[in-house]
Amino acid sequence: MPEGHSVHRIxxxxxxxxxxxxxxxxxxxxxxxxxxxxxxxREMLAARAVGKQMxxxxxxxxxxxxxxxxxxxxxxxxxxxxxxxxxxANGRMGQTNxxxxxxxxxxxxxxxxxxxxxxxxxxxxARAHVRMSEQTTGLPADxxxxxxxxxxxxxxxxxxxxxxxLRGPTACEIQTPDQVVAxxxxxxxDPLVDDVDEAEERFVAVVRRKPTAIGLLLMDQAVVSGIGxxxxxxLLFRAGVNPYTSGRDVPEDTVRALWRDWVRLLRIGVxxxxxxxxxxxxxxxxxxxxxxxxxxxxxxxxxxxxCRVCGTAIVVEEAAGRxxxxxxxxxx
DNA sequence: CACTCATGCACAC
DNA sequence: TGTGCCTGAGTGG
Numbered sequence: 001m002p003e004g005h006s007v008h009r010i011x012x013x014x015x016x017x018x019x020x021x022x023x024x025x026x027x028x029x030x031x032x033x034x035x036x037x038x039x040x041x042r043e044m045l046a047a048r049a050v051g052k053q054m055x056x057x058x059x060x061x062x063x064x065x066x067x068x069x070x071x072x073x074x075x076x077x078x079x080x081x082x083x084x085x086x087x088x089a090n091g092r093m094g095q096t097n098x099x100x101x102x103x104x105x106x107x108x109x110x111x112x113x114x115x116x117x118x119x120x121x122x123x124x125x126a127r128a129h130v131r132m133s134e135q136t137t138g139l140p141a142d143x144x145x146x147x148x149x150x151x152x153x154x155x156x157x158x159x160x161x162x163x164x165x166l167r168g169p170t171a172c173e174i175q176t177p178d179q180v181v182a183x184x185x186x187x188x189x190d191p192l193v194d195d196v197d198e199a200e201e202r203f204v205a206v207v208r209r210k211p212t213a214i215g216l217l218l219m220d221q222a223v224v225s226g227i228g229x230x231x232x233x234x235l236l237f238r239a240g241v242n243p244y245t246s247g248r249d250v251p252e253d254t255v256r257a258l259w260r261d262w263v264r265l266l267r268i269g270v271x272x273x274x275x276x277x278x279x280x281x282x283x284x285x286x287x288x289x290x291x292x293x294x295x296x297x298x299x300x301x302x303x304x305x306x307c308r309v310c311g312t313a314i315v316v317e318e319a320a321g322r323x324x325x326x327x328x329x330x331x332x
Numbered sequence: 333c334a335c336t337c338a339t340g341c342a343c344a345c
Numbered sequence: 346t347g348t349g350c351c352t353g354a355g356t357g358g
Contacts, residue, residue, distance in 0.1 A: 003339055052340075070340050071352040152352080168351045170341065221341090228339045275339085300339095321347080322340085336356080344348080 002068050004226020005269025007049045008192055010074055012270075014047035014056060016081045017162045023058070024158040028149035028165075035174045036155055038062060051190050051225025053171075055180055063180045069170025077147050079161040190225040191263040192270065200259045207247040207255050214250050215243025215324055218258070226266060233300040233325045234277035235261055242331045243324055299325040 002010075022043050025036040039058045046057040056064040066072075146163050149156065155166040166172060175183065188206070189199030206223050207214065217223045218232045227235070236243050239258050241250060250258075268276050277297055298308055302325060303316035312329035 006339085067340080069351075070338060071350085072340095073352080168353090170350070219340095230339055323338090333358085334356100335358100336354105338352100338354090340350105342349090345346085 002052065002072075003228035003231055003269070003275065004049075004051055004190065004192075005266055005275065006273075007052050007054055007068070007226070008266075008270045009273060011047045011049035011054050013074075013076060013080065014044070014054075014164070017076075018044045018056075018157065018159060018164070019047055020044070021159045026156045026158075028153040028156055032154050032172055035064075035172070038174050039064065048193075049190075050184050050193050051187050051221055052228070053183065053187070055175075055184075061177050063175045063177065065171060065173055065175050065180065065183060066166065066169055067171035069168070072169035073167055075165040075167070077163040077165075078145070186222060188220070188222050188224040191266055193225075196263060200256065203259045204252060204255050207250065208252060210247035212247055213244045213319075214241060214247050214258075215326075216320055217247050219320070219322065224259075224262065227262060229322050230275055230297065230300045231262070231265060231277070234275075234298055235265070237298040237327060237331060238277070240331055243319070243326050299327055301325065 020043065022041060023039070025040045027033045027036040039062055042058040042060060042062065044056055044058055046055075048055045048057075052067060054066045056066070058064065068074075146156075146158055149165065151167055153165045153167055154169060154172055157164040157166075189202050191199055194202075203224055207217055210217055210223075212220075215232065215236060218227050218235060219229070235258055238261055239254055241254060241258070247255075265275075265277060268279065275297075277300075299314050302314040303323075305314055306312065307314055307327040307330060310327065310329045312327055314325055315328050317324050317326075
């Protein structure tokens with residue numbers, strides 16, 4: 001699942017390609033037929049992400065709340081406008097692989113029909129025709145419009161030119177504006193939604209009065225929105241904090257450093273679509289690290305391997321049902 | 333091919 | 346604390 005950065009990228013795609021347009025909705029799988037019927041034909045008015053949740057507003061005070069959970073994903077097909085703030089176009093968003101990149105890189109065509117695989121650092125195109133890779137769809141791409149639904153598609157959102165399929169979400173429901181407000185009220189601050197300075201104060205205040213371990217607080221969406229298991233491990237390592245330290249025992253400066261690092265990593269993640277947590281490395285070391293699978297994080301998914309800084313074996317432990325990776329020496 | 337695991341979370345006990 | 350949901354990638358035979 002997508003940690004917070006992916007959800008913000010998805011919301012931007014909807015803002016760019018759906019907001020201001022009438023949307024035909026359906027539930028090819030059937031499980032969301034009733035909800036889909038409620039918004040069918042309405043114009044989408046807004047697309048917002050808060051932490052790992054996304055809210056799409058439709059005419060008539062109807063909102064769609066989607067949470068991808070661990071397995072959910074959006075597949076985009078057809079012609080999409082690539083948000084200029086998103087460096088790489090992706091057919092599939094949300095579902096990511098072990099390296100933390102959005103899956104399903106797609107071929108991007110310019111107006112002349114010349115194509116190139118979009119990637120970080122590639123020239124940004126204002127407009128792109130996106131088609132699914134064969135591996136993703138099992139079909140030879142753009143022969144049909146709209147595309148034949150593949151697999152269990154809970155919800156399909158269709159404009160004249162763009163198709164978005166939602167599969168495997170943990171939450172997908174129609175809400176009233178009040179329910180949306182209530183849902184967002186339960187969430188901790190999101191640096192890309194809230195005023196960053198106020199958000200930092202909120203975060204610091206909550207962490208510093210909790211007896212709970214900081215490693216659990218970072219994963220608690222009521223404390224801070226958008227952090228998942230990968231960012232949790234990496235943030236703690238980067239700050240040199242023992243995951244088991246009580247929130248109230250983490251020095252205030254350190255809590256602030258954690259917050260500011262999260263703001264930085266989230267921004268980088270939204271821009272690049274990748275969970276870049278080793279940005280401190282120089283060019284060569286960074287390229288080397290990126291060249292190998294499972295070799296792009298400080299501690300995440302590195303159980304038993306030597307710490308990149310001190311050589312101590314990285315430890316993995318089960319905490320609240322999730323794997324917690326950390327260096328017992330650097331994070332003493 | 334069969335099987336395990338996973339970036340999450342709601343719920344029951 | 347444990348279970349269920351839901352899908353896809355990775356792994357080992």
